[in-house]
Amino acid sequence: MEPIDWKNLGFDAYRTRTVVFSHYKDGKWSTPEMTETFSFTMDPFAQVLHYAISCFEGLKAFRQKDGRIALFRPDRNAARMQRTADFLGMPCPSEEMFIRMCGDCVRGNLEFLPPYGLGASMYVRPLLFGVHPQMQLVPYPEAVFAVMCAPVGSYYGAHLKSCAAAIPGNYDRCAPKGSGSYKIGANYAATFKPYKWAHEQGYAEILYLNSCTREFVDEFGSSNFFGIKGNTYVTPLSDSVLPSITNLTLQQVAVDLGMEVEKRPVPLEELAEFDEAAGCGTAVVITPLSHIDMKPVLEEPGVSRSFRYCSDGEVGPVCKKLYQRIREVQDGDVPDVHGWCRYIGY
Ligand code: PLP
Ligand code: COI
Numbered sequence: 312m313e314p315i316d317w318k319n320l321g322f323d324a325y326r327t328r329t330v331v332f333s334h335y336k337d338g339k340w341s342t343p344e345m346t347e348t349f350s351f352t353m354d355p356f357a358q359v360l361h362y363a364i365s366c367f368e369g370l371k372a373f374r375q376k377d378g379r380i381a382l383f384r385p386d387r388n389a390a391r392m393q394r395t396a397d398f399l400g401m402p403c404p405s406e407e408m409f410i411r412m413c414g415d416c417v418r419g420n421l422e423f424l425p426p427y428g429l430g431a432s433m434y435v436r437p438l439l440f441g442v443h444p445q446m447q448l449v450p451y452p453e454a455v456f457a458v459m460c461a462p463v464g465s466y467y468g469a470h471l472k473s474c475a476a477a478i479p480g481n482y483d484r485c486a487p488k489g490s491g492s493y494k495i496g497a498n499y500a501a502t503f504k505p506y507k508w509a510h511e512q513g514y515a516e517i518l519y520l521n522s523c524t525r526e527f528v529d530e531f532g533s534s535n536f537f538g539i540k541g542n543t544y545v546t547p548l549s550d551s552v553l554p555s556i557t558n559l560t561l562q563q564v565a566v567d568l569g570m571e572v573e574k575r576p577v578p579l580e581e582l583a584e585f586d587e588a589a590g591c592g593t594a595v596v597i598t599p600l601s602h603i604d605m606k607p608v609l610e611e612p613g614v615s616r617s618f619r620y621c622s623d624g625e626v627g628p629v630c631k632k633l634y635q636r637i638r639e640v641q642d643g644d645v646p647d648v649h650g651w652c653r654y655i656g657y
Contacts, residue, residue: 312422315423315425315462317425317426317429317431317462317464318429318430318431318464319464320425320431320462320463320464320465321463321464321465321466321468322434322463322464322465322466322594323461323463324461325423325461325462325463326349327420327423327459327460327461327462328347328419328420328422328423329345329346329347329416329419329420330345330346330349330416330457330458330459331343331344331345331412331415331416331419331457331458331459332344332346332351332455332456332457332458333404333408333412333455333456333457334442334453334454334455335402335452335453335454335455335456336453338452340402340404340408340456343408343411343412343415345415345419351455351457353442354442354444355444356444356445356446357440357441357442357443357444358440358441358442358443358444358445358451359440359441359442361446362441362448363495363496363497363500364399364401364440364441365399365438365439365440365441365495365496365497366392366395366396366399366401366438366439366440366493366494366495366496367392367436367437367438367439367494367496368388368389368391368392368435368436368437368438368494369388369434369435369436369592369593369594370382370383370384370385370388370413370434370435370437370556370593371383371432371433371434371435371463371593371641372413372417372424372432372433372435372460372655373427373432373433373641373642373643373652374424374425374426374427375427375642375643375652376427376428376642376643376644377643378427378657379643379654379656379657380417380418380424380654380655380656380657381641381643381647381652381653381654381655382410382413382414382417382435382652382653382655383593383641383651383652383653384556384560384651384653385409385410385413385653386406386410386653387556387559388409388413388437388556389404389405389406389409389410390406391494391554391556392404392409392437392439392494393406394493395493395494395495396439396454398490398493398495399441399450399493399495400449400450401439401441401450401452401454402452402453402454403439403454403456404439404456408456409437409456410653412437412456412458413435413437413458413655414655414656415458416435416458416459416460417433417435417460417655418655418656420433420460423460423461423462424462425462427642427643428642430464430465430470431462431463431464432462432463432641433460433461433462433463434460434461434462434463434593434594435458435459435460436458436459436460436461437456437457437458438456438457438458438459439454439455439456439457440454440455440457441453441454442454442455463594466533466594466595466596466598467515467595467598470596470634471596471597471599471626471630471631471634472599472624472626473598473599473600473601473620473621473622473623473624473625473626474514474515474516474598474599474600474601474623475513475514475515475516475600475601475602475603475604475623476509476514476515476516476517476518476531476590476600476602476603476604477509477512477514477516477517477518477603477604477605477606478517478518478519478520478603478604478605478606479505479508479509479517479519479606479609480605480606480607480608480609480611481608481609482501482504482505482517482519482609483519483520483522483525484498484501484502484519484522484529484530484532484551485498485501485522485529485551486522486523486551487521487522487523487550487551488550488551489551491529491549491550491551491552491553492550492551492552492553492554493553494553499532502517502532505517505532506532508609514604515598516531516532516533516534516590516598516600517531517532518530518531518536518603519531519532520579521549521551522551525579526578526579527547527549527576527577527578527579528547528577528578528579528581528582529547529549529551529552530547530549530552530553530555530590531590531592531598533590533592533594533595534555534557534590534591534592534594534595534598535547535552535553535555535557535558535590535591535592536577536588536589536590537558537561537588537589537590537591538577538581538582538584538585538587538588538589539585539586539587539588539589539627539629539630540584540585540586541586542569542570542571543570543571543572543573544561544562544565544570544571544572544573544629544633545572545573545574545575545577545581545585546558546562546572546573546574546577547574547575547576547577548574548575548576549576555591555592556593557591557592557593557596557637558591558592560637560651561591561597561633561637562574563649564633564636564637564640565633567636568632568633568636570629579605582603582618583618585618585620586620586627586629587599587600587620587621587627587629587630588600588603588618588620589630596634596637596638597630597633597634597637599620599621599625599626599627599630600620601619601620601621601622601623601624601625602617602618602619602620603617603618604616604617604618605617605618640652
């Protein structure tokens with residue numbers, strides 16, 4: 312195996328050694344197996360291929376300072392997958408099985424787990440997909456649960472470097488009372504074209520507004536939104552954004568650092584009042600925004616509004632502090648006073 316350049320990892324579908332999987336059929340999960348072939352066979356009529364009956368999770372494992380391996384808040388991911396699976400009418404592993412298989416996957420790929428202190432981690436991707444062959448639009452209790460992982464560094468090519476975001480004029484993310492708060496694959500399918508457009512215009516991120524009235528901030532394609540106003544951490548209350556575990560963690564970190572937290576609807580106009588604005592999520596950790604441009608209609612050149620926070624690449628002091636603290640807990644540099652780390656071995 313080629314030595315891994317731990318310091319320069321991006322966020323890629325790195326092929327490790329093994330994937331752990333289990334098949335739910337006839338009312339029970341099969342004993343989890345490890346496969347090194349990285350391939351599945353399925354019926355061409357499988358639900359996932361036609362109707363996108365699929366959901367996933369994303370969490371990270373860290374090699375901590377004392378040598379222990381920690382999964383970060385896997386109980387929250389397990390609970391969120393159960394909620395999503397219920398939305399899709401799918402069977403879902405218990406919390407115990409979910410965490411056990413995530414641990415097995417990390418331990419089965421130990422040579423790919425980044426060492427402590429290099430800014431890298433192991434991204435764990437649990438995936439649940441419907442494999443029953445069918446044409447009818449009804450749930451069927453059969454699924455495969457697979458856990459894969461990849462060593463990752465920074466999502467955008469550098470840790471904590473600000474980038475630009477665009478509010479796309481003619482794309483919405485999810486309908487009110489639709490699928491926005493669930494981690495289904497189909498929500499991401501709808502972002503590929505807007506991301507392509509944004510990247511071509513030089514924006515790393517897209518920020519979606521609430522699709523009903525387009526008056527409030529919802530979230531980014533990859534992550535939740537938060538803004539900093541004075542000593543307050545503000546994040547949108549919306550039933551069409553993903554309940555982010557990183558956001559939940561940062562709200563507690565903000566309180567620990569003596570800040571106020573407000574979770575409430577965030578009017579579009581308020582983007583002009585924040586001192587700092589950022590995205591947060593497992594993959595991105597924190598993405599500080601240099602500016603957010605609002606595009607009236609994608610085909611038209613120019614922007615109708617622009618909200619600026621800092622120069623490209625720069626980072627505000629609060630984002631820096633929040634980032635440092637969450638990373639210290641994940642790396643085991645400070646005591647885990649909230650019990651967020653689940654230790655799975657050495
Ligand atoms: N919002 C979206 C659309 C996401 O894909 C993610 C990533 O998982 C998040 C928010 C952040 O959620 P979490 O912090 O649980 O990773
Ligand atoms: C995560 O942060 O875990 C996600 O699933 C986001 C995705 C865009 C990589």
